[in-house]
Structures are given as structure tokens and as C-alpha cells.
Amino acid sequence: MKLKQLSVFLENKPGRLRELCALLADSGINMITISLADTEQFGILRLIVSDCEAAKAVLEEKGFVAKITEVIAVEVNDEPGGLRNVLQVEEAAGISVEYMYAFTIKSGENAVLLFRFDDMDKAVDALQTAGFKVLDSVALFNRADD
Amino acid sequence: MSKFVVENRIWDKEESLPRSDLAALQSSKLRKTVEQVQEVPFYQKKFAEAGLAAEKIQTLDDLQRLPFTTKADLRGEYPLGMLAVGKKDVARYHGSSGTTGQPTMVAYTHNDLKMWSNLCARFLTGGGLLPAHSVQIAFGYGLFTGGFGLHYGVERVGASIIPAAAGNTPKQLMLMMDMQVDALVCTPSYALNISEFIIQNDIPRNALNLKYAHFGGEPWTEDMRTRIEDEMGILCFNNYGLSEVIGPGVSGECAARDGMHIAEDAFIVECINPDTLEPVAPGEEGELVFTSLSKEAMPIIRYRTRDIASLNPEPCACGRTHIRMSRVTGRSDDMLIIKGVNVYPSQVEQALLRVEGTAPHYQIEVDRPDRKDIVTVKVEMTEESFSSSMKEMQELKDRINRAIQTITGLRMNIELVSPNSLERFIGKAQRVIDHRKKV
Numbered sequence: 001m002k003l004k005q006l007s008v009f010l011e012n013k014p015g016r017l018r019e020l021c022a023l024l025a026d027s028g029i030n031m032i033t034i035s036l037a038d039t040e041q042f043g044i045l046r047l048i049v050s051d052c053e054a055a056k057a058v059l060e061e062k063g064f065v066a067k068i069t070e071v072i073a074v075e076v077n078d079e080p081g082g083l084r085n086v087l088q089v090e091e092a093a094g095i096s097v098e099y100m101y102a103f104t105i106k107s108g109e110n111a112v113l114l115f116r117f118d119d120m121d122k123a124v125d126a127l128q129t130a131g132f133k134v135l136d137s138v139a140l141f142n143r144a145d146d
Numbered sequence: 147m148s149k150f151v152v153e154n155r156i157w158d159k160e161e162s163l164p165r166s167d168l169a170a171l172q173s174s175k176l177r178k179t180v181e182q183v184q185e186v187p188f189y190q191k192k193f194a195e196a197g198l199a200a201e202k203i204q205t206l207d208d209l210q211r212l213p214f215t216t217k218a219d220l221r222g223e224y225p226l227g228m229l230a231v232g233k234k235d236v237a238r239y240h241g242s243s244g245t246t247g248q249p250t251m252v253a254y255t256h257n258d259l260k261m262w263s264n265l266c267a268r269f270l271t272g273g274g275l276l277p278a279h280s281v282q283i284a285f286g287y288g289l290f291t292g293g294f295g296l297h298y299g300v301e302r303v304g305a306s307i308i309p310a311a312a313g314n315t316p317k318q319l320m321l322m323m324d325m326q327v328d329a330l331v332c333t334p335s336y337a338l339n340i341s342e343f344i345i346q347n348d349i350p351r352n353a354l355n356l357k358y359a360h361f362g363g364e365p366w367t368e369d370m371r372t373r374i375e376d377e378m379g380i381l382c383f384n385n386y387g388l389s390e391v392i393g394p395g396v397s398g399e400c401a402a403r404d405g406m407h408i409a410e411d412a413f414i415v416e417c418i419n420p421d422t423l424e425p426v427a428p429g430e431e432g433e434l435v436f437t438s439l440s441k442e443a444m445p446i447i448r449y450r451t452r453d454i455a456s457l458n459p460e461p462c463a464c465g466r467t468h469i470r471m472s473r474v475t476g477r478s479d480d481m482l483i484i485k486g487v488n489v490y491p492s493q494v495e496q497a498l499l500r501v502e503g504t505a506p507h508y509q510i511e512v513d514r515p516d517r518k519d520i521v522t523v524k525v526e527m528t529e530e531s532f533s534s535s536m537k538e539m540q541e542l543k544d545r546i547n548r549a550i551q552t553i554t555g556l557r558m559n560i561e562l563v564s565p566n567s568l569e570r571f572i573g574k575a576q577r578v579i580d581h582r583k584k585v
């Protein structure tokens with residue numbers, strides 16, 4: 001029930017992000033969502049793409065450092081309290097969030113929250129026990145294509 | 147600019163010996179030194195390895211047959227393996243400014259100390275010192291040779307000393323004003339601090355009686371000289387030395403201020419290509435190599451200084467016959483002096499090797515934006531060290547920083563950069579970019 005995320009090291013230099021997007025587009029790789037955590041000097045780009053391994057290979061060939069990391073995708077109603085409910089469950093299970101980001105899927109009402117927890121397996125269990133809809137990649141890509 | 151003018155004065159007759167007399171003196175002293183070092187097991191071994199008998203060294207032409215001595219050799223002989231006399235004959239010890247761990251210890255007999263203070267008296271006299279002057283010494287007094295070396299040199303000339311030692315700039319200024327000090331002795335970078343303090347505190351120029359300064363202990367530039375001279379209204383003289391050879395006094399500028407006269411009655415200097423080890427043509431840059439001729443406690447044969455400079459054999463207007471060396475323009479091993487501490491790129495490399503997953507590709511950038519040395523180490527990312535978590539990336543930077551601090555004793559900025567973004571070099575890598583040269 002975990003999802004593959006591609007993380008890319010991005011030095012803060014003009015044109016680096018554009019170069020990366022162009023590389024993926026030229027290779028026919030679709031970006032489902034993208035998030036950038038940055039500092040003054042460098043950033044960490046986190047991507048959910050249609051083909052993680054292919055994207056990694058394309059980027060590495062052009063000198064990027066890329067790594068595949070697992071994240072958890074949770075679908076919640078796009079309404080107040082959606083994130084809080086997830087965090088409550090994880091807090092109760094003693095799990096901490098390393099980072100998270102979110103996107104809304106095309107069809108509208110639902111949001112997908114993407115998480116990296118310190119204990120990924122325990123986090124999935126806790127969420128499923130609490131009745132959350134944890135998406136695998138197939139489900140996520142289907143929802144994104146809706 | 148300074149209104150102060152230095153008259154041309156020569157301290158002793160050895161400084162202006164005719165070249166032929168000097169060569170004869172060097173030859174006989176070289177034979178003696180080679181004999182002396184036979185007391186040192188390290189040299190016995192070196193001579194044996196080279197299949198060289200001491201009596202085969204007769205003239206200056208034989209010099210090139212002698213083995214080199216390196217810093218690593220000296221480290222290997224820590225603490226006193228290089229001693230050529232008994233410990234009872236040693237009058238004083240000093241040490242090199244190593245950053246961590248063991249310094250390189252050097253020793254002096256009473257005769258050595260006398261000879262050393264005489265060498266310092268020479269360049270101090272060449273650079274304006276008169277017995278009536280008072281001199282503030284703002285060098286560290288300790289293992290470092292700068293403080294004591296200059297101290298006894300000034301004493302030898304017969305001038306008075308304010309041994310202020312390093313640091314505490316407000317107190318330095320107070321002493322300088324209240325004691326109406328004529329001359330300052332320190333590192334050029336410390337002089338910049340003093341000058342800055344004067345400007346910031348609006349100390350009027352006429353509150354000071356300072357006329358000239360003798361700077362050493364680190365490489366500096368003509369631009370820095372112009373700046374300090376303009377800001378402080380004094381004349382600045384350059385001197386050079388290193389503890390392994392003797393300390394300050396190896397060379398110093400005369401009133402002509404066009405190169406530093408090397409005390410050739412006490413040392414033989416060579417300038418070699420650090421790769422081929424062959425001598426370079428006169429005037430060409432190379433690594434300076436010194437052989438001591440007058441030392442008793444720790445005579446040294448062909449010591450590779452790693453300092454890059456050029457030699458000028460042309461006669462000087464001052465009348466001294468001793469050859470002149472240029473400023474030190476670099477290091478053949480990229481050694482850096484940061485805040486007065488010697489740092490080698492190899493130490494940074496060693497630190498990076500201790501941090502798992504960091505690449506051997508790095509570059510060190512040094513700048514002095516606000517008169518303080520700032521060092522940035524650029525480290526290329528690898529898949530192994532990269533993490534999608536910002537917290538882990540910060541921890542990586544902290545780990546690198548701690549490792550560097552443990553080894554060099556200095557805090558450096560860490561910059562993580564893309565793989566292959568640092569320039570690759572064929573052969574010797576340029577690990578260091580020193581922007582301070584522009585100051």
C-alpha cells in the first residue's frame with residue numbers, strides 16, 4: 001500500500017527545475033504531482049510520476065541525484081479537518097510525519113495527502129484500521145486520470 | 147601614504163659579502179652541516195638510501211645530490227628525532243602552528259638563538275628599526291616562532307619592546323597611543339583588524355606615532371600593503387620565515403621594498419619545479435627549498451617549504467648581495483592559512499571520508515568579505531547521501547561540519563552541490579579557490 005516517490009536533489013541555480021521538467025516531458029513521463037522543499041542553497045524535489053524507474057534513469061543520465069522513496073497516499077474529502085483526522089490517527093499510534101504534501105484530484109471533491117512517516121508500515125496499518133482509504137499506485141493513477 | 151621614509155641601513159657585513167666570498171662560505175658551511183646531520187638517524191638512513199657518503203659533498207654543485215626533507219619526514223620524527231645535539235644542549239623549543247594533534251617541534255641551542263636574533267635584527271634594520279624606536283609585538287608568544295623570534299630581534303637592535311602579544315585590539319590601540327609606539331609587528335591580517343578598529347572608532351591619525359610595520363606569518367599581497375599603508379599612513383615591510391627552517395628571519399625586505407633578501411650566509415636557497423624537482427630558471431616561480439648552514443640543534447637539508455615564490459639574483463640598490471625572493475604567491479600543496487591556522491585540503495578530504503556517502507569531489511572556497519575569513523566547502527551529492535527528508539539533509543551537513551571541525555579546528559560553511567558540478571582536473575586537482583587574493 002505504499003507508493004513510490006522520486007526525490008531529486010536540486011541545487012538552487014536558474015534553469016535547473018525547467019531542465020528537469022523538460023527531460024521528463026521529452027521522455028513521455030507524466031507528473032502526477034510535484035512538491036519542492038527548499039533552503040537558500042538547495043532544494044529537494046519530490047515527484048509522483050507515471051514511471052518512477054524510467055524517470056530516475058533519465059534524470060541520472062543527465063547528472064541529477066535521484067532516489068526512490070516510499071510514501072503513503074491517503075484520499076480524504078477535500079473539506080476542513082481532512083488532514084487533522086489523519087494526523088490524529090498517526091499521533092495516537094506514536095508515529096511522526098517526516099514531511100507531507102497534498103494535491104486535489106481532477107474530479108473535484110477529493111484530496112490526496114502524501115506522507116512520509118518515520119514508521120511507514122505501522123502508519124499504513126493505523127490508517128487502514130481507522131478506515132482511511134490508502135491508495136496504491138494503480139489506484140492513485142486511476143484517480144488522477146479521472 | 148606615509149610621510150615616513152626609511153633610510154638605507156645594513157645591519158652586518160655578511161649581508162654585503164661579495165658573491166664569490168659568499169659561495170666559499172656556503173661551501174664550507176655546507177660540508178660542516180652534512181657532517182653534523184650524520185648524528186641524526188633519519189639522515190643516516192636517507193644518505194644510506196641514496197648511496198651517498200658525507201665526504202662526497204664538497205662543493206655547492208654537490209647540493210643537488212642531497213636528499214630532500216619534507217614536512218611528512220618531520221612529522222614522522224616527532225618530537226625530537228631530528229635533533230643533532232644532546233637534549234642538554236638545547237636552549238629552547240618551538241613548534242609549528244599545527245591545527246590538531248602534534249605540532250612539528252624545533253629546537254635551538256644558545257648559538258642558534260643568537261644567530262636567529264641576528265637574522266631578525268637584519269631585516270628589522272633594513273625596514274627602519276633604530277635603537278631609539280619602540281616596537282609593539284602583536285604576535286602570539288608561545289610555541290609559534292613569530293613572537294619570540296621578533297622579540298629577540300628587536301632586543302638585539304637595542305630598541306624597546308611592548309610585548310602586547312596577539313589579540314585584544316582595543317588594548318593594542320591603547321598601548322600604541324599611550325606608549326607612542328613607532329613600529330608594529332604582527333600578521334598582515336591582524337593589521338587589517340587594527341586598521342578597521344581605528345576607522346570605526348574615529349581615532350585621529352595624530353593620536354598615533356606609528357611609522358612602520360613588519361608583517362609576516364602568512365602570505366599577503368601588494369594590494370593589501372597599499373590598503374594598510376593608505377588607511378594607517380604607515381610603511382609596511384614584508385618578512386618571511388618558517389619554524390622548520392628557523393622561524394622569522396629567513397628573509398626580509400630592505401628599504402627598496404622590492405623582494406626579500408634571503409640570509410644566504412645562513413641558508414642555501416633553491417627554487418624547484420615541485421613536480422620534476424628540477425631547478426627553475428632565475429625569476430621563474432617554483433617551490434622554495436632551504437638548507438641550513440649555521441644551525442646546531444636541528445640542521446636541515448633541502449627542506450621543501452611548499453611555498454611558491456621566485457628568486458631574483460639581480461643586485462639590489464641597497465648594496466646587500468643576498469638574493470631576493472618574491473612574495474609567496476601560493477603553495478605547492480594548497481595549504482591555506484585561515485584565521486592564522488594552517489589548513490590542508492587533505493584534512494577536509496579526510497573529514498569527508500569519515501562521513502558516509504559523501505563523494506571525494508569537493509572544493510574549498512575562501513573569502514574575506516568583512517575582513518574575516520569565511521570558508522565554504524562545496525560537496526557533491528551522491529545517491530547514497532541524498533535523502534528526501536530535509537531534516538536528514540541538514541543532519542548530513544551537520545555531520546560534515548563536525549567532522550571538518552574535529553580535524554581542522556575550524557567551522558566551515560557546507561554547501562551541497564549537484565554531482566559533476568565541480569570542475570574536474572587532469573592531474574593535480576585545484577581544490578582551493580582563494581578569493582582573498584583580490585583584497
Ligand SMILES: [Zn+2]
Pocket residue numbers: 400401402407462463464465466
Ligand atoms: Zn635590498
